[in-house]
Amino acid sequence: MTMNIKLRIWRQANAQAEGKLVEYQLNDVSANMSFLEMMDVLNEQLISKGEAPVAFDHDCREGICGTCSMYINGRAHGPQKLSTTCQLYMRNFTDGETITIEPFRAKGFPVLKDLCVDRSAFDRIIAAGGYISASTGQAQDANAIPVEKAAADSAMDAAACIGCGACVAACKNASAMLFVSAKVSHLALLPQGHPERKKRALAMVAQMDAEGFGSCTNTYACEAECPKGISVANIARLNREFLNASLISEEMPK
């Protein structure tokens, strides 16, 4: 089955340039194509006409690397639940449909070109404290500390975050709380992460704020749009960790 679609895509030459939505007509799109393959086909057509192809981020195309982004018809990663853009298939669209594609938008995610945005703010948040300080060689035997299965499973649920930024893109406040809370939760739930939990919560929240992300007003749009189904229960846990570190513990913020 094939379809004809109209695309409205954000084109912006570079970070400083003005951008605008540009329309493209694309015919004979197979329903079995992935959304990114549809973009490939469009780009091939643009190249054959000597026009600049649309720049967009993508890599693994199996929903795990977190590189692909795109705000499709008003939704982060498009209309499908629990899915990244690369796992979205054209059968989710109809013949004759107009599809609007924009970059993820947030102060913390400046546009680099077309649909590519800079998400290095996430790396800086991790660098601020999203780790366990266990230099190579210091580890004891892996089974020395039993970890309650429920805690290990919840830690895994949180650790499933792929850092794509859909939570920020979908949030009306461009808040990065789901991302930050997933990492804080992953590490706070494991006994190995306990020694640094206070400093971690303080430092990561401080960095998150410094990057210009908004605050969480609990609309839970992030959870609904997260391709990995990260729960907002993690945000509550981050709040707990942060309140505890700020108000109850003797840990001083930097």
Add this chain to the structure above:
Amino acid sequence: MALDSKIPAGDLQQKWEDYKNHVKLVNPSNKRKLEIIVVGTGLAGSSAAATLAELGYKVKAFCYQDSPRRAHSIAAQGGINAAKNYKNDGDSVYRLFYDTIKGGDFRAREANVYRLAEVSVNIIDQCVAQGVPFAREYGGLLDNRSFGGAQVSRTFYARGQTGQQLLIGAYQALERQIGLGNVQMYSRHEMLDVVTIDGKARGIIARDLVTGKLERHFGHAVLLCTGGYGNVFFLSTNAMGCNVTAAWKAYKRGAYFGNPCYTQIHPTCIPVSGEYQSKLTLMSESLRNDGRVWVPKTQEDAKAIREGRKKPTDIAEDARDYYLERKYPSYGNLAPRDISSRAAKEACDDGRGVGESGLAVYLDFADAIKRLGKHVIEERYGNLFDMYSHITAEDPYSVPMRIYPAVHYTMGGLWVDYDLMTTVPGLYALGEANFSDHGANRLGASALMQGLADGYFVIPYTIGAYLSGEIFTKAIPTDHPAFVEAENHVQTTLNNLLSIQGTKSVDQYHKELGKIMWDYCGMARTAEGLTKARDMVRKLRAEFWQNVRVTGKADELNQDLEKAQRVADFMELGELMIVDALERNESCGGHFRVEFQEEGEAKRNDDTYAYVAAWEFKGIENNPVMHKEELKFEEVKLATRSYK
């Protein structure tokens, strides 16, 4: 130059211990003065960069992705092997070593593999300490499963996302060092050349992919942790950006390329659905535990299915050919990866393939559902079935899955000695980028193990052997003529690509190259086909440099240009793979030569070919020169694999 693998003397079990006890150390005040460049931030690169920074070296890390966390190690599903013997089922370092050597079809270096098996246990400890959420039993201890036909349960896993969790562990360790200022991170940077001065690797030329600017970076040593080159086939399970460029530039600067022809083809991938297909998705091999593989017995039935006149369920039981069960009665549907892959190809070549393209076979769960009930199958494979129906819009509970083999992993890579150093002093290769540990075929759950072993536990020791001699070398200014020459060389190549302005896109060339490689240097190779293919690749390469169309400019974010320069390197690598495949007149592991088989089985030739082929670059129009590293097996006895 004669190859010296620098394998330490002594008993196999003592080599690594002895090595560690005697390798030269660098004192902390000198480490601060030594700069190390790490290219690639997958398991090998992230773990190496983090660990070297922890030791006190000044590290610069590079990745082409927008974040080091996105490297393709992240996509590994199954697990990571370690000889922990937590299950008390008889596992040991020796057994893991032996299984890896045997799995590699006796084409790997004993000493390296033994070391790998030894450090495997430390990897698990390290990862748990970092917070990797491995699966646990109710009592809170780590869970294991058996994987890839191993007789013991030694595979640690984190749901179906083991690679992701291990990479995030290494990434977090790396980010910690970045935060501490010990690592300078360069994301969205692609290495485009190695700089050598007086025969030693002294830095790289990297392109800032956002601004397009070329940058010169000095390092006392350069570590290439840049993964495999499966994308030479265009379609593979690799990420779109995976490329050979870094390794290839090293090869052209004097590093030998080891065993380029060894390619692992994974039997259970979702088949190609059309011309637009950009990559192939792997389905876990565990599916073959309960699924039965078949094609119709007759070409007529297969044709009817392809044309949509018949459904698979219309084919009567006695009209189906359960070919794996028929050919390999004792292993049946669980026959090893290479054998299952080839059998599928044979069935399709025989005109009995299914699916629109005819390039697919069925993996049928009807019997298992009848025997165990739908809920059991759902419990075991629910997420995989979901993924399948998500991609294909078919329900595998009622219609058999369609599967086909796909390129998955490349065992070949830059030749390295025991220290992981290439033939260029100061230039190292780690993880999938080197050739070292998997021989001709890699076992399941071993790739993650090797990447982390190299990065966390091998290079931190072995690099001392080299850097202890470099403590008097001051940082070389990057206006040194060698840097200028290398940068000019890169600039010229990029300008050339942009100036051709031909008629065909980069992707078109990449697809054509991939098809040649898949048809002639894929699952089944012949001398005749390879000879023809070499010619075709050369012609295609010549045409590429005449007629490719690359849009945009060099000084901007230009994904078309990035791709073009990668494909240009694949065009050259493809030929080397063919040359290597042509030279190896035997069948072993991921290299099957149709001429060398016995009753349909791969026939190894240990007398003549028990060596590593390390290729030396002699100019692109000249034949590369092969150097042999003879493989000496002191511990294991060479045996023939049989799965009948």
Add this chain to the structure above:
Amino acid sequence: MSWMNTFLTSSIGRKLVMSVTGLFLITFLIVHCTINSMIFFNDGGEAFNKAAHFMGTNILIRTMEIVLFAGLILHIVQAYMLAAKNRQARPQGYAVSNPGANSKWYSRSMTLLGTLILMFLVLHISHFWSNSRLGGMMGIAPLEEVQIGDKEVLNLYQDMMVTFQSPFVIVIYVLGVISLCWHLIHGFQSAFQTLGVNHKKYTPVIKNIGIGFSILICLLFALMPVSIYAGWIC
């Protein structure tokens, strides 16, 4: 106390202020609603006026009134500051956005709902609070007094009966209360989430209590002007 400053200006610290003041205002609503519900005794306002007199003269309550105003102002000021900050977090908006697919409208509209409530509140305060507390000052007419037992108390009941004769006022009040209801449905559970209370067992209970509370309290509030206007209470 730089740590306190760091905390209060952090995104989570600001949210904590919203949460704590919000919950405090909820307790006020409970008291307010309870006292006002005395009119439903339909006893000519005796019970209500008595209770109102107690509230207006008890020193503890009067002190809390100051705290209440402080909390209210903090809630409002912080809300607008947060809203402004959050808007800055996305300098360029989307051309096409479909937030209805991922979140409830009222959870996204807390500032709007809060503003509506604020506007209502200005009217409400001018109707009842200013003349009971400031009557006789600043040119505001004093309320009549009424004899209950041996005490002369302000006839707030009478004030209500008079105010709720205008259909315009009734509509404004009902709309104000509806805004409050949506504001509370989100705010109640959101306050707990911000405090870090999210529990597999208890969060569904909190959510249901929040919805039940919001609807009940707003129904009662809405019923007051409506009943008076309709003459059910006289």
